[in-house]
Amino acid sequence: MFHQEENPEQPVVVHWLQSIDEPDVALALVDPAVFGLNYEFALSDEEERLLQMEKVEDIAVLLIAYKPQPDADSKANINANINGPIVLNTRARLGMQKVLVGLEADVTLKSKKPAA
Helix, strand or coil, X not given: CECCCCECCECCCEEEEECCCCCCCEEEEECHHHHCCCCCCCCCXXXXXXXXXXXXXXXXXXXXXXXXXXXXXXXXXXXXXXXXXXXXXXXXXXXXXXXXXXXXXXXXXXXXXXXX
C-alpha cells in the first residue's frame, strides 16, 4: 500500500493498494474516518487466521473508492464501497474484503475541485 507524499495543506486521502502478483491491478482506498465513518464488526476465527492477526492495532479498515460511470442525474465525483471494506494486517501485509450484509448506506466523496 502506498500514497503520495503528504502535503501539510492537503492531507493524504487516497491510498493505493497494488497487487504483487498482478502489478497492473491496483485499488484506490480511503480511510473511512476521514468521512466520519467508524466501523465496528467482528472477524471470524478463520478471518483472523487468514490475516495472521495477533494484535488489533495491526489492523486497518479502508474503503474501495471508485469513479462511477457518467450519469446525467448524478453529481458524484467518487463513490466508496462501504458494504465491503478492505481489512488489512499492516504488519503481516495481508488483507481481505469483509462483506457486510444488511448495511443500507452509500457514501459519495465530493471534490472541491471542478471535474476535469
